[in-house]
Amino acid sequence: MKIICRCQDVTEDEIIAAIRQGATTIDEIRRLVRAGMGSCQGRTCRRLVAQIISRELKTPPAEIYPPTFRPPNRPVAFELIMSELKRQELEDGEKK
Amino acid sequence: MNRAFDAVIIGGGILGVATAYELARAGMKNVCVLERHYLASGSTGRCGGGFRQQWSTEANTELAMDSVKRLEVLEEELGYRTEFFQGGYLILAHNEEEEKQFAKNVAMQRKLGLDVSIVDADEAVKIVPYLNKEMIRKATWCPKDGHINPFLLTQGYANAARRLGVQINLWTNVVGIMKKSDTFFVMTETGNTYQTPLLFNCAGGFSRSIGQMLNVEIPVDPYRHEILVTEPVERLWDPMVISFSVGLYARQEKSGGMVMGMGDPNEPVGTFVGSSMKFMYEMAQRFTMLFPKLDKLRIVRQWAGLYEMTADAQPILGPVEEVDNFIQASGFSGHGLMLAPAVSQILADMVVNKSRSEVVESLNVKRLYNMKDVVKEKSVV
Numbered sequence: 472m473k474i475i476c477r478c479q480d481v482t483e484d485e486i487i488a489a490i491r492q493g494a495t496t497i498d499e500i501r502r503l504v505r506a507g508m509g510s511c512q513g514r515t516c517r518r519l520v521a522q523i524i525s526r527e528l529k530t531p532p533a534e535i536y537p538p539t540f541r542p543p544n545r546p547v548a549f550e551l552i553m554s555e556l557k558r559q560e561l562e563d564g565e566k567k
Numbered sequence: 568m569n570r571a572f573d574a575v576i577i578g579g580g581i582l583g584v585a586t587a588y589e590l591a592r593a594g595m596k597n598v599c600v601l602e603r604h605y606l607a608s609g610s611t612g613r614c615g616g617g618f619r620q621q622w623s624t625e626a627n628t629e630l631a632m633d634s635v636k637r638l639e640v641l642e643e644e645l646g647y648r649t650e651f652f653q654g655g656y657l658i659l660a661h662n663e664e665e666e667k668q669f670a671k672n673v674a675m676q677r678k679l680g681l682d683v684s685i686v687d688a689d690e691a692v693k694i695v696p697y698l699n700k701e702m703i704r705k706a707t708w709c710p711k712d713g714h715i716n717p718f719l720l721t722q723g724y725a726n727a728a729r730r731l732g733v734q735i736n737l738w739t740n741v742v743g744i745m746k747k748s749d750t751f752f753v754m755t756e757t758g759n760t761y762q763t764p765l766l767f768n769c770a771g772g773f774s775r776s777i778g779q780m781l782n783v784e785i786p787v788d789p790y791r792h793e794i795l796v797t798e799p800v801e802r803l804w805d806p807m808v809i810s811f812s813v814g815l816y817a818r819q820e821k822s823g824g825m826v827m828g829m830g831d832p833n834e835p836v837g838t839f840v841g842s843s844m845k846f847m848y849e850m851a852q853r854f855t856m857l858f859p860k861l862d863k864l865r866i867v868r869q870w871a872g873l874y875e876m877t878a879d880a881q882p883i884l885g886p887v888e889e890v891d892n893f894i895q896a897s898g899f900s901g902h903g904l905m906l907a908p909a910v911s912q913i914l915a916d917m918v919v920n921k922s923r924s925e926v927v928e929s930l931n932v933k934r935l936y937n938m939k940d941v942v943k944e945k946s947v948v
């Protein structure tokens with residue numbers, strides 16, 4: 472049993488099963504079996520998933536529909552956002 | 568390749584796929600779904616996954632109740648796990664006006680047979696711990712509401728539909744439709760033409776443009792709606808919690824991540840689904856106001872999808888006057904996932920068995936042309 476997505480514990484077999492159900496894109500694999508949904512948001516496993524799709528469907532890697540990239544770049548806590556907002560507010564106050 | 572079908576469905580979201588399955592189950596032989604990207608690539612695969620029966624209009628409440636009945640048996644029927652989970656919905660009342668409106672809603676819902684009650688702030692905090700009790704006057708609680716994984720539900724319907732002979736053509740973009748006598752000619756970007764006597768518009772946020780291809784006005788406006796998920800944490804609570812005045816909903820995924828979204832009244836009409844910083848800031852403020860102790864949660868991903876709004880926030884269902892056999896199932900106004908199981912079944916029954924449905928008739932597009940007898944749904948985030 473080969474683990475492909477370490478953040479979410481997704482095996483190669485699970486990914487192949489998703490492809491057998493009709494998935495052809497990295498986004499579909501993410502949503503169906505959670506490969507790529509972990510803390511690293513697929514930075515580690517995306518390439519491996521693409522390789523498996525390419526191998527199983529016999530399509531060149533370049534033809535695989537690209538995944539959507541979304542913020543944040545790395546996990547960010549609500550408290551950090553709140554302190555950033557407070558800092559901005561103070562700054563704006565000083566300007567006035 | 569033969570491109571003549573008994574029914575063609577435009578849109579491979581939950582509505583299109585569930586309708587295809589129900590048509591086949593009702594005995595229709597030759598059904599085809601056309602989807603321009605992949606399954607659930609539209610609103611469906613981006614949605615919050617909640618299903619609730621607590622609505623302010625009778626039509627929505629009835630459809631949602633029928634859907635839950637359907638969902639309760641669907642995993643077994645489809646032979647597919649969907650993360651269906653009846654963890655309940657807790658809806659918060661923060662002021663007197665909401666308290667009054669909710670009392671009305673609950674009276675109507677109970678009359679329709681729903682197990683729903685009004686609870687006080689202490690009980691609410693027992694159901695959803697970490698809530699800022701000071702902010703809550705009352706809440707409504709229905710234990711049989713819940714959430715489901717939208718992508719798995721769509722995939723489950725699709726697999727079962729395929730087993731019944733339904734053809735699902737992905738990466739097939741519809742660019743034009745003609746009707747000659749009783750036959751629709753549905754043209755795709757790659758130059759293929761599908762023929763059918765029966766056409767369904769299940770194109771979600773794009774259903775207006777499908778209508779335009781046949782000169783039929785389908786008044787659905789798309790608006791971006793943003794949502795996010797946090798890193799997984801230990802089990803915090805089971806229900807979906809909603810506040811209309813703070814403008815937020817939140818639930819915990821099976822795998823532990825907290826999924827939450829909000830409505831933004833300043834969002835312009837459009838099909839843009841990029842992510843914004845503004846949403847991240849705004850969501851952090853709203854969430855930590857309602858859950859001050861949960862400010863250590865860390866966001867891992869934001870995304871967005873389309874709300875497909877109608878003027879009364881209720882769907883457009885059934886035939887249109889101008890073109891026979893052009894059936895609408897769109898305009899779900901941000902709650903299509905939870906209405907799809909019932910709506911798809913009723914529509915299939917209507918076309919295959921010629922049955923009538925009062926709810927579907929009351930939700931005909933006509934109501935939005937003259938805005939007569941229109942009751943606006945109030946319980947929308």
Ligand SMILES: Cc1cc2nc3c(=O)[nH]c(=O)nc-3n(C[C@H](O)[C@H](O)[C@H](O)COP(=O)(O)OP(=O)(O)OC[C@H]3O[C@@H](n4cnc5c(N)ncnc54)[C@H](O)[C@@H]3O)c2cc1C
Nearest residue numbers: 578580582603609610611614615617741771872903904905
């Ligand atoms: C952030 C967010 C949260 C939500 N939360 C919830 C919730 O908790 N509960 C709930 O019930 N609902 C929720 N909703 C609403 C729900 O997602 C929608 O109402 C529902 O998915 C609509 O399903 P649909 O099949 O009609 O549309 P879609 O899923 O959008 O499907 C329409 C499909 O049609 C395809 N299409 C469009 N034009 C063409 C064309 N010309 N040719 C071929 N294909 C075409 C699209 O690619 C798309 O896949 C939410 C929505 C969003 C955006």
Ligand code: FES
Nearest residue numbers: 476478509513516
């Ligand atoms: S390894 Fe797959 S999300 Fe991190």
